[in-house]
Amino acid sequence: MELKLNKPIVFFDLETTGINIANDRIVEISILKVFPNGTKESKTWLVNPIIEISKEASAIHGITNEKVLNEPTFKELAPQINKLIDGCDLAGFNSNRFDIPLLAEEMLRCDINFDMKDRESIDVQVIFHKKEERTLSAGYQFYCGKILENAHSAEADTNATYEILLAQLDKYPELENNVSFLNEYSTHSKRADFAGFILFDDEGDEIFSFGKHKGKKVVEVLNDDKGYFSWIQNADFPLYTKKVLGEIRDRENKDYKESTLDDLKNKFNQKL
Secondary structure (H helix, E strand, C coil), rough: CCCCCCEEEEEEEEEEEECCCCCEEEEEEEEEEEECCCCCEEEEEEEEEECCCCCCHHHHHCCCCCCCCCCCCCHHHHHHHHHHCCCCCCCCEHHHHHHHHHHHHHHHCCCCCCCCCCCCCHHHHHHHHCCCCCHHHHHHHHHHHHCCCCCCCCEEEEEEEEHHHHHHHHHHCCCCCCCHHHHHHHCCCCCCCCCEEEEECCCCCEEECHHHHCCCEEEHHHHCCHHHHHHHHHHHCCHHHHHHHHHHHHHHHHHHHHHHHHHHHHHHHCCC
8 A cells, every 4th residue: 555645754763862852862863755656765864962872772772972973963964854854744653752852852953943833743653552552563563564673773663664554554444544634643632842741722722731830721821920931941841842832922922912903993993
């Protein structure tokens, strides 16, 4: 089965210095770009993260500090990576919770305004867990009948993820071969940011998912607790979360100004 696409989709996987989205860095990135006509383009880079790779991370993916010492930094690669994924939907394995948020952090550090406003995302792990509750290696064997060689190599994991999705579409007829459907199906909850600090409620409004304002609408908190915005901006939150919060504040300020201007115009017209 071929994936039905209206625009290119990028399957990707990251190996990193650790699992902290806000602080850790990419040490390897592999991209498999699939076009609507079925052609594919792939690229894999080792990356010098500038910071220390934890021993725990190296034990998993086998990439040491010495191995990436002379590799390009992400800042050097960012324009090329951004060009490759520009205008594409995204897909990965646990990508909604980890790979996409961490990629966004790296892009924002390079002053590249990465966002998901015009993208769909498919998290193959979510589909897998909803159906079978297994790991990537087990999923590859279950769906594709193959042993995943070089697990935790970004390239091997990326290609395995793509193959698993195709096999899932073959196995489950209720899964629509449609990126929008798969985006919806592979999303646990509606998030305004990647890390899940800001969610959407049933009314489509942004709410905080943590702390003393958990469950409260963001716009109400920004109005009632003036220092909360500054606290988040200066605390150890992901850059994308801070970006989304800033956009909400700017949007509300714009709406307020436009509403005030309309009220003044109406009052002026009534006097006339």
